[in-house]
Structure formats: C-alpha cells, structure tokens
Amino acid sequence: MWWPLLVFALLSVLRSGDAHQFQTFDNGQISPIGNLEHLVRSLQKEVTDIRKEVHTRMDTMKYELTCEIRNMKEALSKEREEMSAKVDQVALEMTDFKKKLKRGLRRVGTQNDDIKGELRSQKAELFAVRNSVYDSREEVLDKGNLILRKVNATNETLVCHLSDLRTKLYKINNNLAFISDEHKKMMEVMSRRYTHPKTYGAEDGERLLPGCTYTPLDTHELGLDAMNKTFLNESLTKTGLETDRQEKPTSSSEDISPGVTILPTMPEDCNDDKKKYLEYPPMPRDCKDVFDLGFMEDGVYRIQPPGLSSREVFCDHHTAGGGWTVMVARRKLPRHISFNRSWHEYEVGFGDPSKEYWIGLKALHALTSGRPHQLRADMEDWEGNTAWAAYTFFAVSGEEDKYRLRIAGYTGTAGDSMRHSHHQMFSTVDQDNDQENWGSCARGRGGGGWWWGRCACTQPTGQYRRGRYQGPERGITWWHWKDSNYSLKTLLLKIRPLE
Structure with a gap:
C-alpha cells in the first residue's frame, strides 16, 4: 500500500531537481555532479520522510482498524447477548405456549368427546322423534282417511237432504x-x-x-x-x-x-x-241466467250448459250491460298456465276461471247451438291503452264438424281481426284443420289452439310475453290493433245470448 506514495515522492523530487538545475546553470556556480549528489541526498531524505510518514499512517490506520474491530466486536457481543436474551425469552414463551396449547388441545379433545356424545344422544333422540312422527303421521293419515270417508258419506247424505229440502221449499x-x-x-x-x-146435481149449469x-x-x-x-x-x-x-x-x-x-x-x-x-228450477245455463237471478257482481259462478255437467266460469256483470260468460281469459299473473294443449283438453276446457282458463269447445257448442249469441273481446296493452271488439253473431258447431266457427257483425275500436276465422274449423297441435298449405298454424304459433284462417291475425291462446318482441309470432296478439309481434297484457273473450 506504500509504493504509490514512493512513486509520487520521486516524481516530486525530479520536478524540483529540474527546476534547481536550470537555476544552477543560470548562476554558473554549481557543477552538474554536485547538483546530482544534492539531488540524490534530497531524494534519500524524501524517501526517508515518506517512509516515516507511511509507517506513521500505517500505524494510525492499524490503530483505527484495531479500534473499529474492537468496537465492532463489542457491538456484536452486545447484540449477541441481546439476541440470546431474546431467544431465551422466545423459548420461554414458546414453552409456555406449548404448555397452554397442550392444555387447550386436551380441553378441546375432552369437549369434542362431550360434543360427540351429545350429538350421538341428540341423533338417537331425533331418530326416536322421527319414528314417532312417522307413526303419528300414519295415525293421522288413517284418522284423516276415516274422517274423509265419513265427511264424504255425510256430504252425500246432506246433498240428498238438501235436494229434498229444495224440492219441498219449491212446493211450499x-x-x-x-x-x-x-x-x-x-x-x-x-x-x-x-x-x-x-145443490150440486147434474142440472146445475155451473160449479x-x-x-x-x-x-x-x-x-x-x-x-x-x-x-x-x-x-x-x-x-x-x-x-x-x-x-x-x-x-x-x-x-x-x-x-x-x-x-x-x-x-x-x-x-x-x-x-x-x-x-x-214440482220440478226445481235447473242450474243457470250461463252467466246471463246468473245475472237474471240477481247476482250482479263479477266473479266465478257455477253454470250448467245444456247437456253437459256443471262447471265454474268467470262472469262479467259490469261490461256493456253484464251477463257475459268469459270463454278465454289471459291476464298478468305471477305464474301463467300453458295453452299448448291437446285436442281433448281444448274440448273439455282447462285452467282456473279466477285466473287464466279456456271454457272448452263442448261448452261453447252447447251454449251457442240453442240460441244466438254475441261475442265481445276486451284487451289492454302494456302502456295502459284499451280497446274492444264486438260481433253480433257467434256460433260453434259440434264435434262432427270440428267445432267450426261462424262469426259476423263487427263493431269496436280494436279492428276486425277475427274475420279470417269465419267458417274455419278448430285446430290444435295434434289436429291440424287450418287452411294454410305450408304447415300447422298451431305448431308455428307456439302450440295454442284456435280457428286459424290466417296464422298471423289473432291468437288469444298464444304464449304470454311482455309487449313487443323479436322472433317467431307466438304471443297473445290482435293484429288489427297491435301487430303480430306485440303480445298483449290482457285479453278477455266473452259471449252472451242475444236479447
């Protein structure tokens, strides 16, 4: 490490010697050899000074390094002691934690065993309760069946007594x-x-x-x-x-x-x-008879079409004079029924009269074959607008003619969308009786049954959708009011005998 200092000193001496040489030659008193000797002596002196200085610096650096090393040793020793103390403390804490953990694990194990035992006992109790519930259910079902049989028997008896009482009341x-x-x-x-x-003899002229x-x-x-x-x-x-x-x-x-x-x-x-x-008056044939009996509130009533069993229908007693028998009802409900039904289902009817339903083709024929009827359609879109259509003549033929429809005499605000259904037979997905050559209107329009003349005109039995939609024309449509890609919110078709 001291040789760079030596080189530096030699260069300094040479520089000073050159300057002194030039100065000596100017004066002319000292010879070059003397000057050289003087330079060598100066160089030796400089080297000796440099050596001393190097030794001094080396000693100083050694001392400083020794002090620094000693300080570092002391700091390391102190840190080691502190770390040892911390390690010992952590070891003690870990030991305590291990002890606590072992105690906790033993306690958890004990509690787990207790919980297992309690769960086993509760499971056994639940099985016992379940068996008891099963036994009680069987007993209740038996009692319920017995009560149901008794109620049915009592109901039949009451029906007989009520019929007898009604007959006697009519007699009275x-x-x-x-x-x-x-x-x-x-x-x-x-x-x-x-x-x-x-006297009452044969000769009396009067009695x-x-x-x-x-x-x-x-x-x-x-x-x-x-x-x-x-x-x-x-x-x-x-x-x-x-x-x-x-x-x-x-x-x-x-x-x-x-x-x-x-x-x-x-x-x-x-x-x-x-x-x-002595005959008791028969059950009302339709909602017009119900209205004539004095029942003037809208709702579900039981009627008996001529020649058929009684059934429940929805009666509209406030529109256009009342007495309307609803034949098909489509309303906004949380859950809608499917109108994709078979021929037999459209014959006998389906649905809930208080919600959505189809009255049945047999009922329509029985109601309209005896006396002339009129038809009315009331509808509402999703923007709150309403419209109606009325026909002064409506009749449905029998099963032998596939329930052919005859309709005429349109008036209203919705447009005559049923004119294409005039003189058409009824069609469903399993009986195609429409006049279209390309295929079945019932299948193409989503499965609903109708008197198809043109597939796109009107379909009260379509799929319930909200307003305008894209795709195949399968909604509840009335083409002359809204086109065939707009599904109505409400559509009610109802019939009433002509006055």
Whole structure:
C-alpha cells in the first residue's frame, strides 16, 4: 500500500531537481555532479520522510482498524447477548405456549368427546322423534282417511237432504201462492153458498168449485183439515148465519165428513201431469241466467250448459250491460298456465276461471247451438291503452264438424281481426284443420289452439310475453290493433245470448 506514495515522492523530487538545475546553470556556480549528489541526498531524505510518514499512517490506520474491530466486536457481543436474551425469552414463551396449547388441545379433545356424545344422544333422540312422527303421521293419515270417508258419506247424505229440502221449499212456495189465490176463491164460494145455497146435481149449469187446480202438496201435509173446520166456523159466525146453520140440517157442519175439505183439490176430470209443477228450477245455463237471478257482481259462478255437467266460469256483470260468460281469459299473473294443449283438453276446457282458463269447445257448442249469441273481446296493452271488439253473431258447431266457427257483425275500436276465422274449423297441435298449405298454424304459433284462417291475425291462446318482441309470432296478439309481434297484457273473450 506504500509504493504509490514512493512513486509520487520521486516524481516530486525530479520536478524540483529540474527546476534547481536550470537555476544552477543560470548562476554558473554549481557543477552538474554536485547538483546530482544534492539531488540524490534530497531524494534519500524524501524517501526517508515518506517512509516515516507511511509507517506513521500505517500505524494510525492499524490503530483505527484495531479500534473499529474492537468496537465492532463489542457491538456484536452486545447484540449477541441481546439476541440470546431474546431467544431465551422466545423459548420461554414458546414453552409456555406449548404448555397452554397442550392444555387447550386436551380441553378441546375432552369437549369434542362431550360434543360427540351429545350429538350421538341428540341423533338417537331425533331418530326416536322421527319414528314417532312417522307413526303419528300414519295415525293421522288413517284418522284423516276415516274422517274423509265419513265427511264424504255425510256430504252425500246432506246433498240428498238438501235436494229434498229444495224440492219441498219449491212446493211450499208454489202452495203459498196457490193458497192465497184459493183463499180469495173460497171466500167467494162461501159467500155464494150461504147467501144463495145450491145443490150440486147434474142440472146445475155451473160449479162453485174452480176447475182444474194444481196442488203440489195434499191438504193434510200442511195440516189444512183442522184449518178448514176452524175457518168454516169463523166464517159462519162472522156472517151471522150460525142460526140458519142450526135450523138447516142440510148445511150443517155436522154433515161435513172429516175427509172433506172446503179448499179445492184436484178434480177427477183433470188429466194433466202435476209432476211438472214440482220440478226445481235447473242450474243457470250461463252467466246471463246468473245475472237474471240477481247476482250482479263479477266473479266465478257455477253454470250448467245444456247437456253437459256443471262447471265454474268467470262472469262479467259490469261490461256493456253484464251477463257475459268469459270463454278465454289471459291476464298478468305471477305464474301463467300453458295453452299448448291437446285436442281433448281444448274440448273439455282447462285452467282456473279466477285466473287464466279456456271454457272448452263442448261448452261453447252447447251454449251457442240453442240460441244466438254475441261475442265481445276486451284487451289492454302494456302502456295502459284499451280497446274492444264486438260481433253480433257467434256460433260453434259440434264435434262432427270440428267445432267450426261462424262469426259476423263487427263493431269496436280494436279492428276486425277475427274475420279470417269465419267458417274455419278448430285446430290444435295434434289436429291440424287450418287452411294454410305450408304447415300447422298451431305448431308455428307456439302450440295454442284456435280457428286459424290466417296464422298471423289473432291468437288469444298464444304464449304470454311482455309487449313487443323479436322472433317467431307466438304471443297473445290482435293484429288489427297491435301487430303480430306485440303480445298483449290482457285479453278477455266473452259471449252472451242475444236479447
């Protein structure tokens, strides 16, 4: 490390010697050899000084390095001691943590065993409860079936009693009107008999008793035998003829046998069948009959189309005078039924009248074949706009003609979208009766049944969608109001007999 200093000193001496040489030559007093000797001595002196300085610096650097090393050793020793203390502390903490962990694990193991035992006991209890529930359910089902059988038997009995009571009530209603009328006639008979007594022989030109009078109930069923005698005595007393009755044995009440009544009964010469007066009025044929009976609120009612079993339908009693029987209803609901149904389902009907439903082709034929009907369609879009269409003639033929539709006489605001259905047979996915040559309208329009004339005109039995859509035309459409790619929010088709 000291040789760079030596080289530096030599260069310095040479530089100083050159300068001194030039100076010596100018003066002319010193020779070159002397100058060289002087230079060598100076160089030796410089080297000696440099060596001393190098030794001094080396000693200084050695001392500093020794001090630094000693300081570093001391710092390392102190840090080692601190680290040892920390390590010992961490070791103690780890030991304590291990002990705590072992104790915790032992405690957790014990708790786990307790939990396992408790779970096993609870599992056993649950199995016992489940078995008990199964047994109770079987017992409840048995009792429920027994109660259901009893209820059914009781219901049948009640139905029989109700039918009997309804028949008797109808008899009583008829007899009340009859008794009121006969009371007036009897008063006239009594008046003529006791003021102008007559005998009832063949020579009489007229009879006091009325002719053929129908009495659905016999007089003894209402307890009228005793009432006849009481009424006769009261009448005689009021008219002041009690004395005449005692003086005239021919008109005495003693001559009246207990089986004879003053109230007229059915004469022997009346040949009509009285059973027709005992018939209970039939169930309403349609919602018009329901409306005529006084039920004027919209809702679900039970009707019986001619020749078919009774069924529930939705009656509209507020639109255009009321009495409308809804044949197909499409409304906005949380869940919609599918109208992709078979021919048989469209024949008998399906759905819930309070929500969405189809009344059935057989019912439409039974309702419209006996008397002329009209059709009305009420609809609403998703923007709140409404429209309607009405037809003055609507009729559906029978099964032999595939329930062919006849419709005419359009009026309204929605447009005549059913004119193409006139004289068309009904079609479903499993019976293609439409006039299109390219295929089945029912299949192409999503499975709904209808009287297809042109596939794109109208389809109340389409798939329920929201407003305008892209793709095949399968929504609930009325083409002349909204086109075939706009599915309506509400569409109700209803029928009513013409006045």
